[in-house]
Amino acid sequence: MLSSFKIYIYTPSKPFSFSSPTESLFFTSLQASPFVTQNPEEAHLFFVPFASNLSTRSIARFIRDLRMEFPYWNRTLGADHFYVSCAGLGYESDRNLVELKKNSVQISCFPVPDGKFVPHKDITLPPLARITRASHAPGNRTVRYLVRHNGAKDSKLANELRNDSDGIRTVQ
Template sequence: MLKTFKIFIYTPSKPFHFSNPSASLFYNSLLRSPFLTHTPPEAHLFFVPFSPDTSTRSLARLIRQLRNNHPYWNRTLGADHFFLSPAGIDYSSDRNVLELKKNSLQISVFPVTSGYFIPHKDITLPSFNPSPLPLSLNPVQNSTKASLLGYLRWDGKTEPNLVNEFKGDADFLVEEKSEPLNYVRSLKESKFCLFLYHGDVAWMVEAMARGCVPVVIVDRPVQDFPFMDILRWSDMALLVAVRHGGAERLKQLLNGVSEELYMEMREAGMAGSKHLVWNEEPQPLDAFHMVMYQLWLRRHAIRYARREFV
């Protein structure tokens, strides 16, 4: 893959940037990567760059221009193309945007709004959270020394009723804002780190790297974890629904995890976190290369019959 995989990038109509850190790191790394080719016939995939603020009408016009000005879109109706949209795009009545949504590979940032992600083809990026201290300087602590059952960094708005239950239970620690050193200490002192789906998940990778097993509180199956083709999230994280029972129900579930299973998940999370880390300069097996590997796995696009559109 490293030597043969090639991507052609269409020239954007005007300069733009991504405010989302993960999207920005991926986009800038791609622009500097050896995977690029300026010869379209050599390309396995084609990247369609556009601003995250692009309207549906402008996006439809962009795809129409690709269809009319280049031969590559019509060969597969966009199935060998991919695009980067941090929040994902919704379905549209415009057939140009609909082809982009249904056929092209979407790269977005975890978690994605329900309905904006198609599991069999789309990819999510792990969130980027600048670590307050180098991970290598913070050895993880043995679970037998953990003084807290669960730790939650709260965004101040997601699931306030449930969070209030956590605040009233001595086995859980909830912090809205904390100094970096306090934050690191809280991770080390906790067996489990709690994440509210669609809440603040930017610190999940750091929690895993420091030996805190993630617990994702969600009331439906999660199909948009980063790199699900590569990482077995069921071995690294717990998915729990606590709509009925609240904090007490969650405590029962966590206390029911055997020490053997806990240590296995902890070790798997620490190992898996290495593939979820972003670097300014991509390193082997880091998040950027995991995205490229997932694109590589999807390079054999289905060739749809060509159709002409008015």
């Protein structure tokens, strides 16, 4: 399944930038993934890119244009589409926004704004953590959390982490 799974990314009519680092990282990662296709006929899912700070009227126009230009939205009323929005979309009266909110999967940032997340279909991205390279000297490495296997103080995992020369730590 993974070898044939494809995502088509719609091209917005005007260039834009995402309003949060999480949205930008998600979009950049998606564009670089092996799942992206340039042929919408091959796609299983469709990504709808828009800046979350756009007005609801502009987003509704973008969806309207998609439905007029491409047949893919109309096949499922957007059920095979997804978008990323840290601000989230509310329930608006415009038909295009209602279908986007009701049928498409919203990928939100953590924490999700109240009332802008549908638990049975939407997805939340975890918060971004900065990862830095620590010095290779064992005294400077930080191990934040060790799992104790069967109650043993010195598990195999703990010993491997102590002897690890990579020295990666998470900074909050």
